[in-house]
Amino acid sequence: MDEDGLMIHLEDICFGYPGRPSVLDKLNLSFYGGERMGLMGSNGSGKTTLFHIIMGLLKPSFGRIEIMGRPVKEEKDFREVRKRIGLLFQDADDQLFSPTVLEDVAFGPLNLGKSQDEAKEIAVRALESLGLAGFEDRITHKLSGGEKRLVSLATVLAMEPDVLLLDEPTTGLDEATEERLVDILKGLDVSYILVSHDLDFLKEVTFGITCMSNGTIVRDDERIPHTHIHVHEHGRYAHEHGRKWPHDKG
Amino acid sequence: MDEDGLMIHLEDICFGYPGRPSVLDKLNLSFYGGERMGLMGSNGSGKTTLFHIIMGLLKPSFGRIEIMGRPVKEEKDFREVRKRIGLLFQDADDQLFSPTVLEDVAFGPLNLGKSQDEAKEIAVRALESLGLAGFEDRITHKLSGGEKRLVSLATVLAMEPDVLLLDEPTTGLDEATEERLVDILKGLDVSYILVSHDLDFLKEVTFGITCMSNGTIVRDDERIPHTHIHVHEHGRYAHEHGRKWPHDKG
Amino acid sequence: MIEELSGRDSLIHRLDPRVKIVLVFLFSVLVAVSDRFLVLLSALALGFCIALLARLPVKQLVGRLVPVNLFIVFLWFFLPFTFEGEPLFSVGPLVGTHEGVLYAARISIKSNAIMAVMIALVASTSILTLGHAMYELRIPKKLVHLFFFTYRYIHVIHQEYVRLVSAMKVRGFRPGTNMHTYKSFAHLVGMLLVRSSDRAERVYNAMLCRGFRGNLYSLSTFSLKSYDVISLVFMLAMMLALGVLEWTKMV
Amino acid sequence: MHISEGVLSPSVLIAGAALTTAGVAVGLKGLDHEEIPSMGILSAAFFVASLVHVPIGPSSVHLILNGLLGLILGWKAFPAILIGLALQALLFQFGGITTLGVNTLNMALPAVICYYVFGWGLRAGTRQVVFTATAFACGACAVLISGVLVGFSLYLTGEAFLPAAKLLVAAHLPVMLIEGVLTAACALFLRRVKPKLLEGQYVPRPSSS
Ligand SMILES: Nc1ncnc2c1ncn2[C@@H]1O[C@H](COP(=O)(O)OP(=O)(O)OP(=O)(O)O)[C@@H](O)[C@H]1O
Ligand SMILES: Nc1ncnc2c1ncn2[C@@H]1O[C@H](COP(=O)(O)OP(=O)(O)OP(=O)(O)O)[C@@H](O)[C@H]1O
Ligand SMILES: [Mg+2]
Ligand SMILES: [Mg+2]
Numbered sequence: 001m002d003e004d005g006l007m008i009h010l011e012d013i014c015f016g017y018p019g020r021p022s023v024l025d026k027l028n029l030s031f032y033g034g035e036r037m038g039l040m041g042s043n044g045s046g047k048t049t050l051f052h053i054i055m056g057l058l059k060p061s062f063g064r065i066e067i068m069g070r071p072v073k074e075e076k077d078f079r080e081v082r083k084r085i086g087l088l089f090q091d092a093d094d095q096l097f098s099p100t101v102l103e104d105v106a107f108g109p110l111n112l113g114k115s116q117d118e119a120k121e122i123a124v125r126a127l128e129s130l131g132l133a134g135f136e137d138r139i140t141h142k143l144s145g146g147e148k149r150l151v152s153l154a155t156v157l158a159m160e161p162d163v164l165l166l167d168e169p170t171t172g173l174d175e176a177t178e179e180r181l182v183d184i185l186k187g188l189d190v191s192y193i194l195v196s197h198d199l200d201f202l203k204e205v206t207f208g209i210t211c212m213s214n215g216t217i218v219r220d221d222e223r224i225p226h227t228h229i230h231v232h233e234h235g236r237y238a239h240e241h242g243r244k245w246p247h248d249k250g
Numbered sequence: 251m252d253e254d255g256l257m258i259h260l261e262d263i264c265f266g267y268p269g270r271p272s273v274l275d276k277l278n279l280s281f282y283g284g285e286r287m288g289l290m291g292s293n294g295s296g297k298t299t300l301f302h303i304i305m306g307l308l309k310p311s312f313g314r315i316e317i318m319g320r321p322v323k324e325e326k327d328f329r330e331v332r333k334r335i336g337l338l339f340q341d342a343d344d345q346l347f348s349p350t351v352l353e354d355v356a357f358g359p360l361n362l363g364k365s366q367d368e369a370k371e372i373a374v375r376a377l378e379s380l381g382l383a384g385f386e387d388r389i390t391h392k393l394s395g396g397e398k399r400l401v402s403l404a405t406v407l408a409m410e411p412d413v414l415l416l417d418e419p420t421t422g423l424d425e426a427t428e429e430r431l432v433d434i435l436k437g438l439d440v441s442y443i444l445v446s447h448d449l450d451f452l453k454e455v456t457f458g459i460t461c462m463s464n465g466t467i468v469r470d471d472e473r474i475p476h477t478h479i480h481v482h483e484h485g486r487y488a489h490e491h492g493r494k495w496p497h498d499k500g
Numbered sequence: 501m502i503e504e505l506s507g508r509d510s511l512i513h514r515l516d517p518r519v520k521i522v523l524v525f526l527f528s529v530l531v532a533v534s535d536r537f538l539v540l541l542s543a544l545a546l547g548f549c550i551a552l553l554a555r556l557p558v559k560q561l562v563g564r565l566v567p568v569n570l571f572i573v574f575l576w577f578f579l580p581f582t583f584e585g586e587p588l589f590s591v592g593p594l595v596g597t598h599e600g601v602l603y604a605a606r607i608s609i610k611s612n613a614i615m616a617v618m619i620a621l622v623a624s625t626s627i628l629t630l631g632h633a634m635y636e637l638r639i640p641k642k643l644v645h646l647f648f649f650t651y652r653y654i655h656v657i658h659q660e661y662v663r664l665v666s667a668m669k670v671r672g673f674r675p676g677t678n679m680h681t682y683k684s685f686a687h688l689v690g691m692l693l694v695r696s697s698d699r700a701e702r703v704y705n706a707m708l709c710r711g712f713r714g715n716l717y718s719l720s721t722f723s724l725k726s727y728d729v730i731s732l733v734f735m736l737a738m739m740l741a742l743g744v745l746e747w748t749k750m751v
Numbered sequence: 752m753h754i755s756e757g758v759l760s761p762s763v764l765i766a767g768a769a770l771t772t773a774g775v776a777v778g779l780k781g782l783d784h785e786e787i788p789s790m791g792i793l794s795a796a797f798f799v800a801s802l803v804h805v806p807i808g809p810s811s812v813h814l815i816l817n818g819l820l821g822l823i824l825g826w827k828a829f830p831a832i833l834i835g836l837a838l839q840a841l842l843f844q845f846g847g848i849t850t851l852g853v854n855t856l857n858m859a860l861p862a863v864i865c866y867y868v869f870g871w872g873l874r875a876g877t878r879q880v881v882f883t884a885t886a887f888a889c890g891a892c893a894v895l896i897s898g899v900l901v902g903f904s905l906y907l908t909g910e911a912f913l914p915a916a917k918l919l920v921a922a923h924l925p926v927m928l929i930e931g932v933l934t935a936a937c938a939l940f941l942r943r944v945k946p947k948l949l950e951g952q953y954v955p956r957p958s959s960s
Contacts, residue, residue, distance in 0.1 A: 094703050391945070524848065571754070578912070643833075651795075682929060682933055
């Protein structure tokens with residue numbers, strides 16, 4: 001149970017925002033080291049809320065949380081959790097708050113008590129590992145959407161976490177950046193839970209897909225391939241002579 | 251050429267954001283009354299930019315725009331355009347700024363010179379037509395993502411436009427809301443151009459699909475169905491015994 | 501819309517930002533307290549030399565000086581007539597005095613001299629570097645970090661603002677002098693505030709996740725080179741000379 | 752609203768700088784280290800709001816909103832305004848270094864005064880009429896006091912500035928009305944959408960703590 005042990009264990013978690021129907025309802029989750037889990041669920045099903053509860057940013061109204069075998073309850077316990085688990089937020093602008101890229105990536109290590117030089121070194125290494133060498137002095141607000149996303153990932157990796165929680169890392173990325181992210185994720189040496197609506201992406205970077213609905217986790221141990229009829233973007237490969245455009249001259 | 255005439259006509263439109271490679275490059279588009287056009291294209295291909303150019307929010311560096319047969323160039327001309335063409339923004343949060351739903355929906359009609367009472371009446375009707383009766387006094391900022399999207403649509407419909415430009419109306423919607431949107435769109439009596447990445451959705455609500463790439467429109471007159479292998483979210487229907495979860499007990 | 505001046509490269513650009521801030525500050529104070537025309541005109545010449553040394557395009561420099569001079573022009577309509585002294589000219593019933601004209605001229609020179617060096621400073625140093633330099637110059641840490649966060653999120657919030665205004669435009673909004681306009685703008689501002697406070701909560705959460713416990717850090721370090729020291733000494737000497745010139749007037 | 756560099760006399764500049772330093776010190780003392788990020792973001796929102804131009808007749812004025820800022824931030828208005836003005840000087844060259852103290856004082860002091868005079872009327876549970884009237888008065892008075900302070904700074908520099916100072920105060924009167932209306936409408940918006948913002952000395956914190 002050491003390295004590959006039970007990393008995250010949630011039992012009967014209930015949560016609701018004030019004045020709203022409950023979002024999580026007796027949710028159970030066990031996540032083991034070495035796993036790469038895809039998490040799907042319709043909008044508003046509570047995926048982001050679940051991540052925030054694991055990080056201690058929201059307090060469940062009921063239920064038990066155990067991280068790396070230890071029960072966690074108070075803010076003090078969660079401070080330890082946040083050293084081991086890294087969360088990539090849905091909006092990169094929320095995560096990059098420092099003036100320059102280097103300062104942002106070094107922020108985590110500095111908080112963990114590293115010296116200025118150590119922190120810088122870790123930050124530079126994290127950036128390099130994502131192919132972002134040379135970005136150190138770039139100004140965060142001037143990065144493009146894709147760059148912001150990758151730098152956010154670097155800020156999380158600089159904390160050297162054992163587990164990553166990735167909240168829709170591909171939204172708003174163009175295809176080239178998405179492919180780069182796939183390569184990066186495949187090359188990483190950490191376990192993660194990844195939220196995405198994109199099945200093809202999930203299939204590439206996770207070992208299995210889990211669904212959330214009605215405030216709980218619906219676990220599917222087997223993946224089920226099935227066929228779908230799709231309309232392709234360009235008419236190059238196969239043709240079905242459908243309806244003509246009403247005003248076409250050709 | 252009256253009602254079903256050439257509604258939107260773009261000729262050789264070029265556009266680029268300052269300090270960036272050009273986004274639109276000699277784009278041509280003709281859109282006729284009665285049409286329902288689906289528009290696809292990878293992220294960053296310039297779909298949103300195209301809509302903003304049609305509405306006069308961005309000025310092309312080159313090219314001609316004709317709306318309903320009249321050339322439009324200046325802000326003054328576009329003011330007329332905005333009475334006839336409604337734009338649903340990609341992010342519903344950008345569209346709603348009034349405290350309550352009723353005020354927000356009535357904002358457009360008030361700008362068109364309607365009296366307070368008329369505007370209210372129009373707003374109530376627009377809300378009812380989308381099944382949002384009873385939402386009048388809800389606080390817009392506290393609506394859920396799906397509700398915001400539908401209210402945004404109501405704000406646009408309250409302007410009683412001839413043409414709608416819908417920019418990814420389904421992102422962030424759960425399946426139930428998406429189905430509701432399909433029904434609404436099918437029941438509407440306006441022409442529209444609809445941007446979406448979701449082929450199944452486009453197939454349901456448009457007559458044909460057009461693609462954007464390299465800054466121009468690549469017109470496909472024929473749609474091409476082909477099959478794709480997909481992993482289904484729930485393992486209810488078909489099974490393939492794939493990899494087991496590493497720590498599964500069952 | 502929120503754009504910094506273009507960054508090129510020049511002798512001024514390479515100067516240590518701390519030296520620049522100190523010099524601009526001393527220069528501004530010196531000019532603000534000086535009265536003698538000889539001193540003020542020399543300072544104006546010096547200011548423009550520095551601005552040109554920073555390789556600032558003359559067009560941009562002039563463009564940036566226009567708004568500053570609007571207030572000065574406003575004062576020109578009053579000061580020559582309201583200052584007691586020897587009559588110099590008259591416009592209808594109003595009499596402009598010799599002293600009044602000199603006073604207004606003095607203010608104009610002071611204002612433009614100070615602004616010229618300010619513009620040279622801003623054009624040769626990024627705003628973030630200035631923030632870091634202020635930190636090194638012992639400006640309170642809380643204030644410097646507040647400055648960084650404000651600057652960081654101005655851009656994000658400004659983009660939100662631009663998108664909201666587009667949405668209003670698309671729905672036929674035309675600003676005019678009426679209640680509907682004022683109410684709509686008030687709602688716009690309110691929405692910006694509400695969304696910013698929501699964002700503040702999310703950013704704070706993101707910081708907590710990275711171990712934030714109230715400490716903020718600044719990583720930049722500056723080192724004084726001989727070039728900086730020479731420039732500092734040279735400029736201080738120039739200013740000292742101006743100061744002496746000003747002082748000798750009084751004795 | 753900004754007094755340009757080189758206009759005011761040294762004694763006025765020094766007095767302004769000293770008072771602003773004191774005000775900023777009080778503001779920063781009440782500001783927890785942990786609140787700095789949230790305060791910065793809120794200050795940024797006010798900075799952007801001050802770029803909004805509203806039409807008035809054939810011309811237009813930009814918003815000041817120091818009344819609203821005072822209501823929301825209390826004494827923290829001093830550091831918020833100081834940084835806003837410093838950024839305006841750096842980005843647009845409005846105002847400058849030597850006048851930063853006086854200009855901050857002229858905007859922030861009215862904000863703090865309004866916080867104490869009108870704050871009570873805007874807490875939860877006030878009747879709508881009272882609330883609206885207080886908010887209007889708050890927005891209008893903040894601008895009026897600012898205008899008077901600007902005029903006073905000029906007057907202290909030299910009596911010759913008196914007519915110009917009078918005209919400046921007069922020019923603030925229409926702005927006063929607009930600011931009053933906008934502050935009232937904006938406060939009503941916040942009361943309905945996020946009343947927490949109006950509780951005084953507000954700094955957003957995550958819901959959990
Ligand atoms: N701060 C909040 N206050 C009140 N309700 C909230 C808040 N945040 C989320 N909710 C509501 O809680 C529900 C779950 O939200 P959550 O963000 O966890 O969903 P999600 O699965 O991450 O959705 P998405 O796919 O859109 O990101 C939604 O109905 C949402 O409206
Ligand atoms: N305000 C802006 N300033 C600079 N570049 C921009 C701006 N808005 C968009 N772009 C860039 O222009 C290109 C086209 O953007 P646009 O939003 O039109 O694409 P899109 O097809 O709508 O993409 P998506 O599917 O992601 O919505 C992108 O590369 C984007 O980064
Ligand atoms: Mg989410
Ligand atoms: Mg788009």
